[in-house]
Amino acid sequence: MINILDRVQGEALQAKIKTAEEAALLINPGDHVGISGFTPSGYPKAVPLALAKRMESDPFKIDLWTGASVGDEADGALTRVDGIARRFPYQTNGDMRKALNAGKVRYSDMHLSQTAQNVRYGFYGDCDIAIVEAVCIREDGGIVPSTSVGNTPTYISQAKKVIVEVNVSQPMSLVGMHDIYEPLDPPYRQPLPITAAGNRVGTPYIPCDPEKIVAIVPCDITDKTRPLAPIDDDAKKMSQHLIEFFENEIKHGRLPKNLLPLQSGVGSVANAVITGLAQGPFTNLSIFTEVIQDGMFDLIDAGKVEVCSGTALSPSPDGLKRFYDNVDLYSKKIILRPQELSNSPELARRLGVIAMNTAIEFDIFGNVNSTHIMGSKMMNGIGGSGDFARNAYISIFCTNSVAKDGAISSIVPMCSHIDHTEHDVMVFCTEQGIADCRGLAPEERARLIIKNCANPEYKPMLEDYLERALVATKHAHTPILLDEALSWHKRFLETGSMKK
DSSP states (O other): OOOOGGGBOSHHHHTTBOOHHHHHTTOOTTOEEEEOOSSSSSOOOHHHHHHHHHHHHSOOOEEEEOSSOOOTTTHHHHHHTTOEEEEESOOOOHHHHHHHHTTSSEEOOOOGGGHHHHHHHTTTOOOOEEEEEEEEEOTTSOEEEOSBOBTHHHHHHHOSEEEEEEETTSOGGGTTOBOBOOOOOTTSOOOOOOSSTTOOOSBSSBOOOGGGEEEEEEEOOOOOOOOOOOOOHHHHHHHHHHHHHHHHHHHTTSSOTTOSOEEEOSSHHHHHHHHHHHTSSOOSEEEEOSEEOHHHHHHHHTTOEEEEEESEEOOOHHHHHHHHHTHHHHTTTEEEOBHHHHTOHHHHHHHTOEEEEEOSEEETTSOEEOSEETTTEEOSOOTTHHHHHTTOSEEEEEOOSEEGGGTEESEESSOSSOSBOTTTOOEEEETTEEEEOTTOOHHHHHHHHHHHHSOTTTHHHHHHHHHHHHHHTTSOSSOOOTTTTTHHHHHHHHHSOSOO
16 A cells, blocks of 8 residues: 555544555445645545445445546546536536436536535535645644645535545655635624735635544646647737737726736637737736646746636646646646636635636627537536636636538637626637627627627628528517528538528
């Protein structure tokens, strides 16, 4: 067994060291299991794998609660043995996606800032057991998390039993990066005591009653972070559009020279935009976001970041190695918090966050779909985009103007699913250009989005739709042709292309 005695303080806790197989026996059919992890970072690996192995010969199901997506050792392994009955709040695993779109897993997609408090409120039933990854455990039970925080503090505080995986692949140099603060619930809740992105308000560990810890499991399985797509010309163009937009906001006195705290969503497009900012003119930046990807390291390396606050490190595999190789530098800039702080609507509004997230599609009136393919098939989930979009100082959504080699237009007459309404989004950006829709009426938004953001192959089709809708509805406030609004999606499903 892997030696973790130097990471587990106190004989009483050391006596609870068990194998992953022994720990998996402590999980019962029908249990509500909360695990650490936010993106494939800081999630338990050994115990979920042992649990999946147990389920092969002794089939049963659990409800799985996480921070966001987690690695294949949890989502994938448990899905492949049909071991998950219900899942929330966010996922990205291919096997899980197929299972929930086939109705085999009940999936509740929700705003990430709300999950922890809803668990504490008891909305989803009791948390029976928490399984969490740690760098080390203090003698008083305090758990130092690894590369993410997510909902871990709440799962630990609410669980009847706690299993801790002490992962020796996670360096002890992570100790001190975390800022753990769990707010009180109504009617006792106080304002969150953060007035700047760099404020530290909690402890560098998660408090835990040592009596609740029923097993401590050694582990050496590394985080399996996802590679990011290369930064292509379209992404570079979007970055340049945003840089010019920010420069214009500064020129008109709507932003300070160092902008306001930046938030960037998950994925290759969002990462490419942040990387582009590293080449831009802005300095003394602050980051208040959920995930910290490679682009954030670029900003830090360029000497342009004062502080970077998030809930998880979610770089590419190369970016993760880069982090570990330079952890002393990055740990001085990075703070990892619970996601109900990193994604807090209260804090996004107070700090004036500039929110930059990714859309699957948006329609000409400014509604955004960030979750569903062709209206029905769940991709990943809403994640933190809603937490930030509605409460940001400036809310921005980016996407390529087309997908599937041009067979799909990302700008459509009406979204096939709506996660963010036109009330929540101000600015739209594709490689074609940027549409600042602040203060515009629906027809004005439609004309600007078509003009600035649509791909040239689809622009005439969108213009034709809008003009006919205006005539047919006699210039109604929001001119929609009900029999055509979703016809583009229908045409793609029937022919493989949205083009006429």
